[in-house]
Amino acid sequence: MTAFKQAIADRSLTLWRNLTQTLGKVRVPSHPTSAASAGNQIEWLGGEVWQSVCPLCFCAENQTAFVEIVLGETARRLLGEAKITLVRCPACQVRYASPGCSVSYTEADRSALKFYLEQGAGIRSMLEPLQLADARPVARYLEIGCSYGFSMDYARRVLGWDVRGFDPGGLALAGKDQLGLPIENGYLDASAATGDFDLVFCSEVIEHIPDPQQYMGLMRRSLSSGGLALLTTPDGDCLRPDMPAEALLPIISPGHHVILYNARSLEFLLRQSGFTHTRLEQNGNQLRAAASDVPFSGSAVYFTAARYRDYLTQAVAQRPADDILYGGLVYRLLKEETNGGRFGEAQRWYDVLRDLYRDRYRIDIDNPAALVFQFPGAASFDEFGRRWPYNLAGIWYCRGIIQLIEERRPRDAAPTLMAAISFGEALRNQLRSIGTDDLETAQLCREAEIARISALAQFDAERALDAVFALRPGLDGPNSTRFRAHAQRARARLFADLINCGHHALAERLLETGPAPIDEAMRADDLAAICAWGIYLLTEKGRHVEAGRVFRRLWQAARESGRHNDLLWTARFHQGLAALYIGETDKAHEVAYEIAHPPPDWGSVPGHIACRIDELSKAGT
Ligand SMILES: [Zn+2]
Numbered sequence: 001m002t003a004f005k006q007a008i009a010d011r012s013l014t015l016w017r018n019l020t021q022t023l024g025k026v027r028v029p030s031h032p033t034s035a036a037s038a039g040n041q042i043e044w045l046g047g048e049v050w051q052s053v054c055p056l057c058f059c060a061e062n063q064t065a066f067v068e069i070v071l072g073e074t075a076r077r078l079l080g081e082a083k084i085t086l087v088r089c090p091a092c093q094v095r096y097a098s099p100g101c102s103v104s105y106t107e108a109d110r111s112a113l114k115f116y117l118e119q120g121a122g123i124r125s126m127l128e129p130l131q132l133a134d135a136r137p138v139a140r141y142l143e144i145g146c147s148y149g150f151s152m153d154y155a156r157r158v159l160g161w162d163v164r165g166f167d168p169g170g171l172a173l174a175g176k177d178q179l180g181l182p183i184e185n186g187y188l189d190a191s192a193a194t195g196d197f198d199l200v201f202c203s204e205v206i207e208h209i210p211d212p213q214q215y216m217g218l219m220r221r222s223l224s225s226g227g228l229a230l231l232t233t234p235d236g237d238c239l240r241p242d243m244p245a246e247a248l249l250p251i252i253s254p255g256h257h258v259i260l261y262n263a264r265s266l267e268f269l270l271r272q273s274g275f276t277h278t279r280l281e282q283n284g285n286q287l288r289a290a291a292s293d294v295p296f297s298g299s300a301v302y303f304t305a306a307r308y309r310d311y312l313t314q315a316v317a318q319r320p321a322d323d324i325l326y327g328g329l330v331y332r333l334l335k336e337e338t339n340g341g342r343f344g345e346a347q348r349w350y351d352v353l354r355d356l357y358r359d360r361y362r363i364d365i366d367n368p369a370a371l372v373f374q375f376p377g378a379a380s381f382d383e384f385g386r387r388w389p390y391n392l393a394g395i396w397y398c399r400g401i402i403q404l405i406e407e408r409r410p411r412d413a414a415p416t417l418m419a420a421i422s423f424g425e426a427l428r429n430q431l432r433s434i435g436t437d438d439l440e441t442a443q444l445c446r447e448a449e450i451a452r453i454s455a456l457a458q459f460d461a462e463r464a465l466d467a468v469f470a471l472r473p474g475l476d477g478p479n480s481t482r483f484r485a486h487a488q489r490a491r492a493r494l495f496a497d498l499i500n501c502g503h504h505a506l507a508e509r510l511l512e513t514g515p516a517p518i519d520e521a522m523r524a525d526d527l528a529a530i531c532a533w534g535i536y537l538l539t540e541k542g543r544h545v546e547a548g549r550v551f552r553r554l555w556q557a558a559r560e561s562g563r564h565n566d567l568l569w570t571a572r573f574h575q576g577l578a579a580l581y582i583g584e585t586d587k588a589h590e591v592a593y594e595i596a597h598p599p600p601d602w603g604s605v606p607g608h609i610a611c612r613i614d615e616l617s618k619a620g621t
Pocket residue numbers: 054055056057058059089090091092093094
């Protein structure tokens with residue numbers, strides 16, 4: 001079996017590269033802070049008939065109550081209601097809140113500016129829907145519900161558009177002042193009905209509007225003939241009992257969201273408003289739509305990652321460093337560069353933040369072990385924000401990834417990633433105390449846990465194993481399906497690392513405590529772990545038939561993904577080896593032939609596989 005030992009050694013480098021490529025992506029959905037909600041309870045109903053009239057199609061028959069939200073204290077105070085019922089219209093499929101009360105937007109968001117600028121605003125996810133626009137020329141841009149105005153600022157700065165915005169909130173007032181944007185600090189009114197805007201953008205707005213017909217009428221009157229409307233809204237079809245509460249609450253947002261559309265009811269709304277051409281797409285829990293009176297033609301490149309980086313770089317260059325927004329923009333650049341694997345650039349932005357925060361907060365973020373940010377319960381959210389920048393979890397996560405992948409210093413990466421986790425939990429505790437949460441920070445903490453376990457595995461495999469055993473759902477609650485998926489992902493990653501590093505006894509201990517890292521769906525995320533599993537079966541357990549099956553499925557998954565050339569050939573080669581060991585020499589020779597004459601759509605054969613072709617023609621050992 002020495003050839004196989006060598007195979008493991010060869011493979012480990014490749015696997016590690018695959019793994020780090022995946023790890024290098026900061027897979028963070030940049031959600032804006034959700035109004036998830038301290039103490040709001042969701043109860044699913046049996047579908048009783050509800051006496052009400054559908055606000056979209058005006059049907060009054062068989063309106064069905066399907067969810068009841070018993071409000072927590074904060075929401076109860078704001079809304080003056082004890083509970084809200086969600087009702088579904090069988091005719092148009094729209095879902096709506098009954099009573100359809102909503103909070104006052106002029107009061108709701110004044111206190112959270114610092115958090116929004118440093119951490120909460122998901123600028124990238126605000127801009128991404130611009131990808132849905134077609135190639136028609138745009139000179140004048142209107143944004144309804146523009147909030148602080150990041151999209152307007154991007155449109156003006158990067159795309160050169162003439163911009164205007166409406167938003168009644170406190171953030172809009174701040175953005176108008178700080179970015180110098182032409183924002184009307186109020187609700188959309190007839191003054192916008194000028195009929196000369198080429199593009200009207202409503203990001204996460206229509207779910208707040210109890211009277212969509214009047215709103216869409218105003219919106220249409222603002223559009224030029226041949227103009228384009230872009231909308232995003234949460235997908236009402238995501239309201240299912242199998243969805244975790246942390247995903248449901250931001251969609252329901254009691255008191256904020258009064259009508260929830262699915263693809264069909266959104267299409268209904270657009271057609272009812274008079275649009276004759278529509279484009280709809282689903283993106284995670286979000287629906288995105290484009291609508292117009294003239295046909296779509298081609299597609300535009302109003303949003304690309306490169307343009308977004310240009311925007312951030314330009315915006316940073318024009319902000320004074322003592323401005324809160326400056327640190328927020330530099331942080332978003334750090335995230336983009338880390339995400340793209342440009343670690344040199346990322347490190348430069350990290351250095352900027354280190355110096356900035358040393359002056360502003362008197363803290364040394366290079367030395368997180370010396371910092372204590374778990375305050376006793378008395379500290380308020382505001383006090384927390386005076387002492388700390390709200391984006392520290394993400395900054396330490398990015399720094400930890402740089403240490404792990406670029407600098408190859410796992411011993412330094414582990415404590416940095418631990419600091420990211422601890423700070424993220426402290427921040428979320430503070431947010432929850434004021435009735436909200438931050439999904440991006442929640443996801444960052446999970447990514448940091450996975451990366452930290454990978455770091456530990458490289459210098460102290462026992463501790464890595466203990467870290468996996470010690471994973472706890474924490475703030476997400478014991479029944480969180482997201483936590484279970486996270487824990488399984490951590491186990492799969494660690495299993496791959498342990499096999500790669502030759503820690504077979506520890507890998508066995510991991511297997512004793514849960515299922516093998518095999519997922520029926522074979523998510524791209526798990527392919528490295530599945531490869532390690534196959535090698536383990538083949539070389540350690542002598543379970544050649546089973547190993548052959550694992551490698552066959554892995555090979556198929558790699559082919560379907562079209563992105564894993566190295567894994568594809570590695571899987572195929574080991575499938576051939578497994579065949580050889582169970583006496584199927586024809587199959588082994590077939591694989592050898594493929595390596596010698598690669599099919600055109602499989603990509604080139606990696607060197608570490610090509611040089612082992614002879615092993616497939618030998619007799620089994
Ligand atoms: Zn209806």
